[in-house]
Amino acid sequence: MVLANFFLLPVAEKIRVYENQGADYTSILKIIHFAVIAFGVTYIALSLLLLKEHRRKISDQLSYVEKINLNWLNILIIGMGEIWMSVLVGNDTTTFACLALFILYTGYFGVKKVGIFTNKLEVQAQQYEEATSPVEYQKSAKGELLLSEVHLELLKLMDQKKLFKDPELSLDTLATQLNVHPNSLSQVINTLQQKIFYDYINELRINEFKTNALLPENQRFTLLSLAYEVGFNSKTSFNRNFKKITGLSPTAYLKQQHVQLQAAI
Structure with a gap:
C-alpha cells in the first residue's frame, strides 16, 4: 500500500x-x-x-x-x-x-x-487447556477434599496395580481407571505431586527399577530388560530420565549401591 x-x-x-x-x-x-x-x-x-x-x-x-x-x-x-x-x-x-x-x-x-x-492431538491440547484453567470446586473445602481423595486413590492404584508399567500410559487412560475426569487428575498431579504427568509416571518407573535391579534374583537380567519391565520403551528414554532423577547413570548408581551395601555388611 x-x-x-x-x-x-x-x-x-x-x-x-x-x-x-x-x-x-x-x-x-x-x-x-x-x-x-x-x-x-x-x-x-x-x-x-x-x-x-x-x-x-x-x-x-x-x-x-x-x-x-x-x-x-x-x-x-x-x-x-x-x-x-x-x-x-x-x-x-x-x-x-x-x-x-x-x-x-x-x-x-x-x-x-x-x-x-490429526484431530486426536487437537483434542488432547484442548483437554490440557481446560485442565490448566481454574476449576470452581477448588475454591471450596469440599473441592480440596475431592482432590485429596483422588490423590489417595491415585497413590493406591499405582502401588497396587503399578499402571506405570504400561509403556503407553496416558492421562486419559489413568483417569478412566480412577473414574475421574482427566482435568481433575491433571490438577491432582500438578498440584499435589508438583509434577507434570510425564515426570510423575517416569519417576515411578525409575523407583521401581531401582528396587528391582537390587534384587538378587534379577542379577541375571540386563539393565535394559529391567527398564522395559517397568514401562520404558527405549534405552534413550530410560537413561535420560534416570540421570535426570538420580543425577547418575544407571550403571554408576548400581555400583554406588553395591559399595554402600558391602560397607554396611
Whole structure:
C-alpha cells in the first residue's frame, strides 16, 4: 500500500527508479526493510515459544513423549528464519536454494509426520487447556477434599496395580481407571505431586527399577530388560530420565549401591 504510487507510475518511470537504486523511495524502502526484519525475528521467536509450550502440553498428557519427536518442526522454524535472512542480506541464488531445500524438507516430514495434524492431538491440547484453567470446586473445602481423595486413590492404584508399567500410559487412560475426569487428575498431579504427568509416571518407573535391579534374583537380567519391565520403551528414554532423577547413570548408581551395601555388611 505504501508503494502504491510506484506501481501506478508509467513503465519508463519505474525503470528509472529501479536503475537509480529506488530513487525518490529510499526513505520508504528503509522503513519497509526494518519492518520486515522486525516482523521476521518476532515471527520466528514466537513460533519457537509456541513449540516449547506445545511440548509441555504433550508432557502433561502422555508418559511416552519420545514417540512424538518435534525436533523436525524446530528445524523447520529455523529454516524459515534462514530464508528470511537470505531475502534480506543474500542474493537470488542463495534465496532460491534455501527455498528449494525448505520445500523438500517440508514435503518429506509432512508425509512422515502426518499424524501431528490429526484431530486426536487437537483434542488432547484442548483437554490440557481446560485442565490448566481454574476449576470452581477448588475454591471450596469440599473441592480440596475431592482432590485429596483422588490423590489417595491415585497413590493406591499405582502401588497396587503399578499402571506405570504400561509403556503407553496416558492421562486419559489413568483417569478412566480412577473414574475421574482427566482435568481433575491433571490438577491432582500438578498440584499435589508438583509434577507434570510425564515426570510423575517416569519417576515411578525409575523407583521401581531401582528396587528391582537390587534384587538378587534379577542379577541375571540386563539393565535394559529391567527398564522395559517397568514401562520404558527405549534405552534413550530410560537413561535420560534416570540421570535426570538420580543425577547418575544407571550403571554408576548400581555400583554406588553395591559399595554402600558391602560397607554396611
